[in-house]
Each structure stands twice: as structure tokens, then as C-alpha cells.
Amino acid sequence: MAAPAFKNGLVRWIDHRLPVFSFLHHELHDYPSPKNLSYWWNFGSLAGIVLVIMIVTGVFLAMHYTPHTAYAFDSVERIMRDVNYGWLIRYIHMNGASFFFIIVYIHIFRGMYYGSYKAPRELLWILGVVILLLMMATAFMGYVLPWGQMSFWGATVITNLFSAIPLVGDAIVTWLWGGFSVDNPTLNRFYSLHYLLPFLIVAVVMLHMVALHRFGSGNPLGIDVKGPQDSIPFHPYYTAKDAFGAGVFFIAFAGVVFFSPNLFGEPDNYIPANPLVTPPHIVPEWYFLPYYAILRAIPDKLLGVIAMFGSIFVLFLLPWLDTARVRSAKFRPTYRKFFWVLVVDCIVLGYVGANPPEGWFILVGRIATAYYFFHFLILLPVLGLIERPLPLPQSISAPVLKPAEGKA
Ligand code: HEM
Missing domain, CATH: 1.10.287 (Helix Hairpins)
Structure with a gap:
């Protein structure tokens, strides 16, 4: 990759030794993107933004959370009441999980509508499904941590599913629990894994990006970029478009966090876990x-x-x-x-x-x-x-430059 001439001397000095700026320039500026990406292509970058928000708020929550069955519920209440802005950090993390799934589900359905998974982007898609599985495991274990009624009973119901496996099922469940019921060892390992998995997600997202940049983004027409007339640099065009989308997202997100923070929640989870009382209706999170x-x-x-x-x-x-x-x-x-x-x-x-x-x-x-x-x-x-599909346009620019031909 040819290093661009950076104006700033310090940037030039660093880039000569550690070419991070060349890399960013190459990936963001040189990187040619189809010129017809719609707002449905905003959701990948939005998912990335929410992933960062989840990790940052999660790290701060972990500073005050106690992963022990006797203290977990109270430590979360303390975060809500006594820790400076603890309520805000927790509500962002809690609702961030729901928004993360909304965004990623839209991202997946966008892929299905536009056939984004088709050759040569099969591995990009498969990495996405791996991310989805990791997200589900992370969210499931995170929900257990506040040790409310739904945390406990949700964990009990879902881990028990493995007992359906013939012969070894019960042994697997005991192994998962670290005992003979969902208890302190279960809470400890879920906490440990809930902290670890997001970083694994980051690693898979990086591979997702490598696979994306191999052939570049698809586009609403689903045809390949035919030449420079079909593409524009990612920066500033799509950085601006992504920033606008992020602004809309933050308005919706703030609306829920500040005005209806328990919208996606289950009231039973504000009751401390009680292994002797089964809630009448055990439901998982909406996603x-x-x-x-x-x-x-x-x-x-x-x-x-x-x-x-x-x-x-x-x-x-x-x-x-x-x-x-x-x-x-x-x-x-x-x-x-x-x-x-x-x-x-x-x-x-x-x-x-x-x-x-x-x-x-x-x-x-x-x-x-x-x-x-x-x-x-x-x-x-x-x-x-x-x-029988409809005829495809000659190129991405064709319908714009010669409307009649594009409509054919
Ligand atoms: C943490 C979760 C995820 C992040 C941060 C992420 C990030 C991104 C980004 C930044 C893009 C480029 C912009 C765009 O096309 O929207 C993208 C594209 C794509 N993603 Fe994801 N993604 C995630 C999850 C998934 C999942 C779960 C799937 C599918 C199961 C998936 C499948 C795809 C596909 C097929 C594309 C290419 C779309 C195209 O170029 O037409 N992604 N992703």
C-alpha cells in the first residue's frame, strides 16, 4: 500500500514506524464503496458502536458488581442507588443489549433481502452467524448476573435443556452448573464468561471486517461494482451517512434509557432469586x-x-x-x-x-x-x-445516467 503524504509531522513520524495511519487511510479513504448504499447499510457500523458501548459500560459495572449469590442482587441495587451515575451505566448496558439485538436482527434481515450472503461473501455471512451465537451466549449469561427471579429461573430452564441429550445429558448439566442446581459456582462461571465473550466477539468482528473488505460491500442492486464510476470513497461520504444514522440511533436509545428504562425488562427480575418459588410464567428476554x-x-x-x-x-x-x-x-x-x-x-x-x-x-x-x-x-x-428474475441493470450508474436503460 502506498503511504499517503500526511501533513502533520507527528503523524508522519509515527506512521513511518507504525503504519496505522496508512492503514486507516487505505481502509477508510481509498476503500471504494458502491455509490448506491442505502440506510440499510448503516446497521453494521451501528452494531460496532453498540458493541463498544456495551464493553465500556460493562467494565464500569464490573467495578461495583459482586458475583456471589448472597451479594449479587444487592450489589446491583447499590449500583442503581449509591454509585455515581450507576443507574445510567446500568440502564445503558441493560437497554444496550436490546438495541444491539434490534440492530443486528435488522442487519441480518437486510442481508437476507439483498442476498448479501451470496458468493463471494459466504464466509462474511458465516462469521456473522458466529457473532450472533456469541451474542446470544453473552446476553444469556449477562441476564443471570443480577440474580433476580427471572435470572435464576431462566438459567435453570435453559441449562436444563441439555439434559435432553441421551445418556450424557444429566452429566453435562451438572458440569455446566458446577453443582446440582444453578448456584454460586454457576453464577461465578457465567460472570467470568460474560466478561470474556465480548472480546471474542470483537475478534470475530475484526475477521468480519477483513472478509468485508476483501470484496467490498454489496449494494441494493446486488450487482458488482464495474469501475470507478460506480464507487465513492468511504470517507467522507459514508462516514457522514453513518454519523447521521448514529445520531438517530442515539435519540431513540436515549429516549428509552431516560424515559422508559424498563420497557424491555421483566418486573419479576426485581425480586431476588428464590429457588423455592417458581414464577408462574418463565419467559426469556424478547430477543x-x-x-x-x-x-x-x-x-x-x-x-x-x-x-x-x-x-x-x-x-x-x-x-x-x-x-x-x-x-x-x-x-x-x-x-x-x-x-x-x-x-x-x-x-x-x-x-x-x-x-x-x-x-x-x-x-x-x-x-x-x-x-x-x-x-x-x-x-x-x-x-x-x-x-424468473427481472433484468439487471448494466451497472450501478446505468439507471442514473440512462434511466430508460436501467428500468428495462
Ligand atoms: C457485532 C455484530 C456485528 C457487527 C459489528 C457487524 C459489522 C458489520 C459492518 C460494519 C458491515 C459493513 C456495513 C454494512 O453492510 O452494514 C457488515 C456487513 C455485513 N454483515 Fe455484519 N456485523 C455484525 C453482525 C452480523 C451478523 C450477525 C450477520 C449475519 C448473520 C452479519 C452479516 C453481514 C453481511 C452479509 C455483511 C455484508 C453486507 C453487504 O456488503 O452487502 N453481520 N457487518
Whole structure:
């Protein structure tokens, strides 16, 4: 990479010895980005911003939190009441988790709509699914730390799922707990891992970026950049666009943190954990509800667990399950409709997951679960072969420079 001539002498001095500025210049300025990226391409950088916020607030919470069953709940109450701005740090961290999932779910569905997972970006997508799994593990363990009723019972229900594994299931659960129930050793290891995993996420996000920069961003048309007329430097164009998106995000985030900080929360978690009192209705955090619905849709415990994990593992195969040669749903009129059916299906699953498994919810949960797997395992492979896509524009600039040709 040719080192640019930096004006600042100190920057030049450092860059000669440690070429970090050349690297940034290369990745941010030289890096050609498609000129037609929409606001749906803001969510990757937003996820990165929230990841940093989560780590910074988490480190400050850890300074005052006590990972012991006898003190954990009280230490969180102390953070809320006595630690300077402790309430703010905790509310940012707590709601940050929800916003992180909102952003990443939008990021994933954007990928599905525009076929971002298609060649040559399969590994970029797979790294994304690894990040999603790590995020889920981190969020699950984080929720246990305040040691409220839902922390304890949520941990009990979910760790118990492993007991469905034949022969070794019970031994695995005892090993996970570090004892014969969710107790102090469980809380300690969850705390340790909850602190560790975000840094693993950072490492995988870096690989995600390396894979992204290998071929550059996709774009709403789903066609490749054909030359300089199709691209613009990332900086200042997309740094400005990302900054605007971040501003909108911060307004929404501040709205929840300051005016409705318990919006996504569960009141039962303000009751200290009590192993002798089971709450009438154990529900996970909202971002786990669709998987919870899939788990409960199947009467057999082991098959339910397999279906639940399968609903995420199927995403690893997505680049090969979708047989269409055209990336963007813009040019796939039939796929476009089914994409929205899938979005509704996931929302229905979330709704079912939030309700007790009785009456209509059982039937709706089963239909929605069956549809979820139908979409990925049957519809996508078949539709890709039979659907006739609309004609693609010659290049990204073509529809702008010659509108008639682009519309053809
Ligand atoms: C901590 C979580 C994540 C961070 C920080 C992150 C970051 C980013 C960034 C900065 C971009 C480029 C901007 C953009 O296209 O929006 C990107 C692109 C992408 N990400 Fe992620 N990502 C995360 C999670 C995921 C997940 C969970 C998936 C999928 C399961 C995923 C799949 C993709 C794909 C396919 C692209 C390329 C899109 C394109 O170029 O058209 N990412 N990511």
C-alpha cells in the first residue's frame, strides 16, 4: 500500500514506524464503496458502536458488581442507588443489549433481502452467524448476573435443556452448573464468561471486517461494482451517512434509557432469586422469544432442543440453500413476497414465545415453526431454480445516467 503524504509531522513520524495511519487511510479513504448504499447499510457500523458501548459500560459495572449469590442482587441495587451515575451505566448496558439485538436482527434481515450472503461473501455471512451465537451466549449469561427471579429461573430452564441429550445429558448439566442446581459456582462461571465473550466477539468482528473488505460491500442492486464510476470513497461520504444514522440511533436509545428504562425488562427480575418459588410464567428476554417458541412447538424435548438450535444453524447453510443466481430481492418479485412472509413468521414466533403454551398458541406456534424451516429448507432451494428474475441493470450508474436503460 502506498503511504499517503500526511501533513502533520507527528503523524508522519509515527506512521513511518507504525503504519496505522496508512492503514486507516487505505481502509477508510481509498476503500471504494458502491455509490448506491442505502440506510440499510448503516446497521453494521451501528452494531460496532453498540458493541463498544456495551464493553465500556460493562467494565464500569464490573467495578461495583459482586458475583456471589448472597451479594449479587444487592450489589446491583447499590449500583442503581449509591454509585455515581450507576443507574445510567446500568440502564445503558441493560437497554444496550436490546438495541444491539434490534440492530443486528435488522442487519441480518437486510442481508437476507439483498442476498448479501451470496458468493463471494459466504464466509462474511458465516462469521456473522458466529457473532450472533456469541451474542446470544453473552446476553444469556449477562441476564443471570443480577440474580433476580427471572435470572435464576431462566438459567435453570435453559441449562436444563441439555439434559435432553441421551445418556450424557444429566452429566453435562451438572458440569455446566458446577453443582446440582444453578448456584454460586454457576453464577461465578457465567460472570467470568460474560466478561470474556465480548472480546471474542470483537475478534470475530475484526475477521468480519477483513472478509468485508476483501470484496467490498454489496449494494441494493446486488450487482458488482464495474469501475470507478460506480464507487465513492468511504470517507467522507459514508462516514457522514453513518454519523447521521448514529445520531438517530442515539435519540431513540436515549429516549428509552431516560424515559422508559424498563420497557424491555421483566418486573419479576426485581425480586431476588428464590429457588423455592417458581414464577408462574418463565419467559426469556424478547430477543430469544422466537427460538423459545420453536423449542416449545415440538412436544418431544430432545427434538425441540434440536429444532431450536437448528433454527440458527440453518443460517450457516443459507448461502448454499438459496440457489438463485441474482442477489437482490429487488429483481426477485416472488422471493420478495416470501421474504416478508418470513419476517411476519418470525414476529408471530416471538409473540407465541411470549405467551403460555396453551390453546391457539400451540397450533400457531407449530405452524410458524414449520413455516420457518419450510422457508429455508424447501422454498429457497426450489424458488431459486424456478423464479424468473427481472433484468439487471448494466451497472450501478446505468439507471442514473440512462434511466430508460436501467428500468428495462
Ligand atoms: C457485532 C455484530 C456485528 C457487527 C459489528 C457487524 C459489522 C458489520 C459492518 C460494519 C458491515 C459493513 C456495513 C454494512 O453492510 O452494514 C457488515 C456487513 C455485513 N454483515 Fe455484519 N456485523 C455484525 C453482525 C452480523 C451478523 C450477525 C450477520 C449475519 C448473520 C452479519 C452479516 C453481514 C453481511 C452479509 C455483511 C455484508 C453486507 C453487504 O456488503 O452487502 N453481520 N457487518
